[in-house]
Amino acid sequence: MNNVEMDKDLYTDNYSVQNKKSLWLRIWQHRLYYLFMLPGIIWFVVFAYIPMYGLTVAFKDFSFVGGITGSEWSGLKYFKEFFNFYQAWDIIRNTLIISLMKLVIGFPMPIILALLLNEVKVLKFKKTVQTISYLPHFISWIVVVTILQRMLTPYGGPINEIIASLGFSKIQFLGNLDYFYQIIILSDIWKAAGFGAIIYLAAISGVDQQLYESAKMDGANRFRQVWHITLPAIRPVMVIMFLLACGGIMTVGYEQLLLLNTPATASIGTVLDVHVIQSGLEQGRISYATAVGLFQSIIGVILIIIANSISKKVNETSLW
Amino acid sequence: MKQKLLVFLMIVISFTLLAACSNEGSSGEGDGEVTLKVLHNWNGSGGGAPEDPVNNPVAEKIREETGVTLDIEYTNGSEVDKLTQVLATGEFPDVYIGPAWGKEAELLLEAANDGLLHDLTPYIEEHERLAEVLKEENMSVSLYNDIISQQQGGQFILHSMFPATEDDIVDWLYGLYVNKDIADEVGIDPNSVQTPDDLYNFLKAVKEGGFETNGNEVFPLGAYDNGWPLDITSEMFVPVAGAGSWFIDEEGNARYNFMTEEYEEWVLFMRKLMHEGLLDPEVFSHTGTIAREKISQGRYAVMPNQFNGMWNDTKQGGLEENYVPLGPMEDFNGDRYRTEFNVQGSQLIAIFADASEEKLEAFVKLFDYLSSDEGYMLAKFGVEGEHYDLEDGEVVAKEEAVEKINDGTLKDEGIDTAFLTLTGLDRESSLGGGPFGHQVNKQYQAKQEFMEIFRQDGVNAATGLDPYAVLKNHPNFAQIEPVTTVMGDVVQQAIHSSTDEEALSIINETREALRNAGIEEVAAEITEQAKSGTEFMRYRTSN
Numbered sequence: 001m002n003n004v005e006m007d008k009d010l011y012t013d014n015y016s017v018q019n020k021k022s023l024w025l026r027i028w029q030h031r032l033y034y035l036f037m038l039p040g041i042i043w044f045v046v047f048a049y050i051p052m053y054g055l056t057v058a059f060k061d062f063s064f065v066g067g068i069t070g071s072e073w074s075g076l077k078y079f080k081e082f083f084n085f086y087q088a089w090d091i092i093r094n095t096l097i098i099s100l101m102k103l104v105i106g107f108p109m110p111i112i113l114a115l116l117l118n119e120v121k122v123l124k125f126k127k128t129v130q131t132i133s134y135l136p137h138f139i140s141w142i143v144v145v146t147i148l149q150r151m152l153t154p155y156g157g158p159i160n161e162i163i164a165s166l167g168f169s170k171i172q173f174l175g176n177l178d179y180f181y182q183i184i185i186l187s188d189i190w191k192a193a194g195f196g197a198i199i200y201l202a203a204i205s206g207v208d209q210q211l212y213e214s215a216k217m218d219g220a221n222r223f224r225q226v227w228h229i230t231l232p233a234i235r236p237v238m239v240i241m242f243l244l245a246c247g248g249i250m251t252v253g254y255e256q257l258l259l260l261n262t263p264a265t266a267s268i269g270t271v272l273d274v275h276v277i278q279s280g281l282e283q284g285r286i287s288y289a290t291a292v293g294l295f296q297s298i299i300g301v302i303l304i305i306i307a308n309s310i311s312k313k314v315n316e317t318s319l320w
Numbered sequence: 321m322k323q324k325l326l327v328f329l330m331i332v333i334s335f336t337l338l339a340a341c342s343n344e345g346s347s348g349e350g351d352g353e354v355t356l357k358v359l360h361n362w363n364g365s366g367g368g369a370p371e372d373p374v375n376n377p378v379a380e381k382i383r384e385e386t387g388v389t390l391d392i393e394y395t396n397g398s399e400v401d402k403l404t405q406v407l408a409t410g411e412f413p414d415v416y417i418g419p420a421w422g423k424e425a426e427l428l429l430e431a432a433n434d435g436l437l438h439d440l441t442p443y444i445e446e447h448e449r450l451a452e453v454l455k456e457e458n459m460s461v462s463l464y465n466d467i468i469s470q471q472q473g474g475q476f477i478l479h480s481m482f483p484a485t486e487d488d489i490v491d492w493l494y495g496l497y498v499n500k501d502i503a504d505e506v507g508i509d510p511n512s513v514q515t516p517d518d519l520y521n522f523l524k525a526v527k528e529g530g531f532e533t534n535g536n537e538v539f540p541l542g543a544y545d546n547g548w549p550l551d552i553t554s555e556m557f558v559p560v561a562g563a564g565s566w567f568i569d570e571e572g573n574a575r576y577n578f579m580t581e582e583y584e585e586w587v588l589f590m591r592k593l594m595h596e597g598l599l600d601p602e603v604f605s606h607t608g609t610i611a612r613e614k615i616s617q618g619r620y621a622v623m624p625n626q627f628n629g630m631w632n633d634t635k636q637g638g639l640e641e642n643y644v645p646l647g648p649m650e651d652f653n654g655d656r657y658r659t660e661f662n663v664q665g666s667q668l669i670a671i672f673a674d675a676s677e678e679k680l681e682a683f684v685k686l687f688d689y690l691s692s693d694e695g696y697m698l699a700k701f702g703v704e705g706e707h708y709d710l711e712d713g714e715v716v717a718k719e720e721a722v723e724k725i726n727d728g729t730l731k732d733e734g735i736d737t738a739f740l741t742l743t744g745l746d747r748e749s750s751l752g753g754g755p756f757g758h759q760v761n762k763q764y765q766a767k768q769e770f771m772e773i774f775r776q777d778g779v780n781a782a783t784g785l786d787p788y789a790v791l792k793n794h795p796n797f798a799q800i801e802p803v804t805t806v807m808g809d810v811v812q813q814a815i816h817s818s819t820d821e822e823a824l825s826i827i828n829e830t831r832e833a834l835r836n837a838g839i840e841e842v843a844a845e846i847t848e849q850a851k852s853g854t855e856f857m858r859y860r861t862s863n
Contacts, residue, residue: 032323039333064407065434085802086833149610153602155619156536175605175816262605263812267826270809283805284404284427 110196133194378734691744
């Protein structure tokens, strides 16, 4: 080894030690901010990472006494069982249809709401609307569905009473194939749009006001300002939110579907999340349910990776 | 200051998150008294629990006699869900009490054979009353064959509430009940309704009558959540109700109900009722609360029900005396009065292996006491002299107790609550002379009147092996079971179809899946066994 090489090695070692030290030093310097991250990190470790070892159950014959670690390995038996199940492809199709509808129709809603709220100049009114719109997020699905049942029932429900008073015949909304998708999508939008708008409102508030001033001077109207300034400014946030939504395409939310799906709508309303709950908890087929759940997650990860790389190439915004 | 507050807040949040991983402390023991944590795994049973579960006359007397206090958790939701959760998470109670049938019983057997339950063999040998509940003659053939005799390496499960004598067999009096005022209005005698066509015409007449109650439309036919128990009407078409039962003809040829034309006729009959607005369209989708609300408001002209359910739920609206039997309907063979019950006990009881020896012994002492005549009388009728007197060996409720029966507060005394499920053989009639307060209770008198209408040929015990046992032990079961689990949903889906063709196409898709899974081989096996002399249960009245 010559001197130059030795110097280079020493330099690299010193640099990495310094770098390491400086990282810990920087963490210590900003310890308060790191402390703010602590509950989040603990949450992820406890509720997201530690339970992951439970996924091995998908490849085992789960027994109550053996538990997750002690049960016998069974390979891909439960995955095969799922794909051989005569309703498997119907369930996957139903999941994809509802999910894509939620994505296509539901995804733009918080953005539209945020843009509309941003245009409201009366602060009191804006805050009131914002509060009312995000409150449904905190109401559980069981309450939402009970309200829907009471509102929409043809037997004394206010919606149908109005329909009847206008001279039309009453409509059986729930448990009706003709109205199933509409109710699923609209109730989802009603529950999620307000809360989802918060992140876009935050992004909009970060847009440089001088841009609007310049646009005004150039003669741009409100719509043009939104189109040429606001939307491009919040595009990175929109893309990130869209990428995350892509990961959830195979999951549509078991609570909503479990509660709103009825036998009359089962042909289009039985989705993977409900199938997992029914086979795992109602039938006690833990390994099978885990296998189906894992399948959902794997597809979700693949979709995120694909969407992320497309986004990286097309508009240079990506999750990683 | 602000910074310190924030740091404190973050630490509190972090610890709160970590606290989620900790276990709850176990119930205490001391002073010779033991508290047993009990899972009473019956959906909604908490509704019948005493207001003060620890300090009521029955609980106090039990504590005095055995030193045991019960800390009971009631299930609210599916029993199978609950037991699966308990077994999968390892969050065991000390004592388990639950249904003696279905997937719940199978899961408990699995837990027993996996070593999760205490072996009670030494105690059964020592205590006659524990041995009594496990005698083959004190349980149904299916329970003995499928569960009790399948335990490996010990006796882990106790059984309770099997009728001690023929008089103790409880007739739930399942059938169709009709609002007699509506029947009068449409001018049809309820007793004249006997066949599916009669029923259809009756419901149609009700629909055309356009009845209303308090401004709300009256549905010709309705039921509880998930359509329960509409499927008892399938007894008009098949000998044993339900898609998953078996139809074995006189020659011994076995067919799975779901695969038969007769069951298909029932599905199409129900579809017709639904399609023509004769059946409440929300019957499979409304909640139990909404269903009970409709029943209490008298919004069903006709409903399938068991007597006590019908009486108690219509009583909420003061309508309990308005409903009378419709029919009885003819069975698949045209017989109106044939009644054969599967005589069975309702409870399976076990103690989890995690419970300490002290708790195990306390449980045995408790069960031994409660299954004595004294214990049974206490749990069923309360404290002698306080709640009842014995006259000629028969229980006569005291006036205050009768008042409590009428206003629904008898449960707060601890009478006829979860304690009863630990009392061994059911001796309501043989020991107490009949239901509590029956001498003065209108409900009991109405039931007697209705029994005269429904049970003109008396009641017989259904005998023979349940063909389900052959299915369960067949090599094809693993492929068949996943299809059978969705069969109920498929039937409901078919009932909601807009045409017969659509309904048939839905049914046929699942039939095809059953065929592919090998249901016909199972049918052939049952047929072969039936023809070579195995006695199968071929007829069963819902009870």
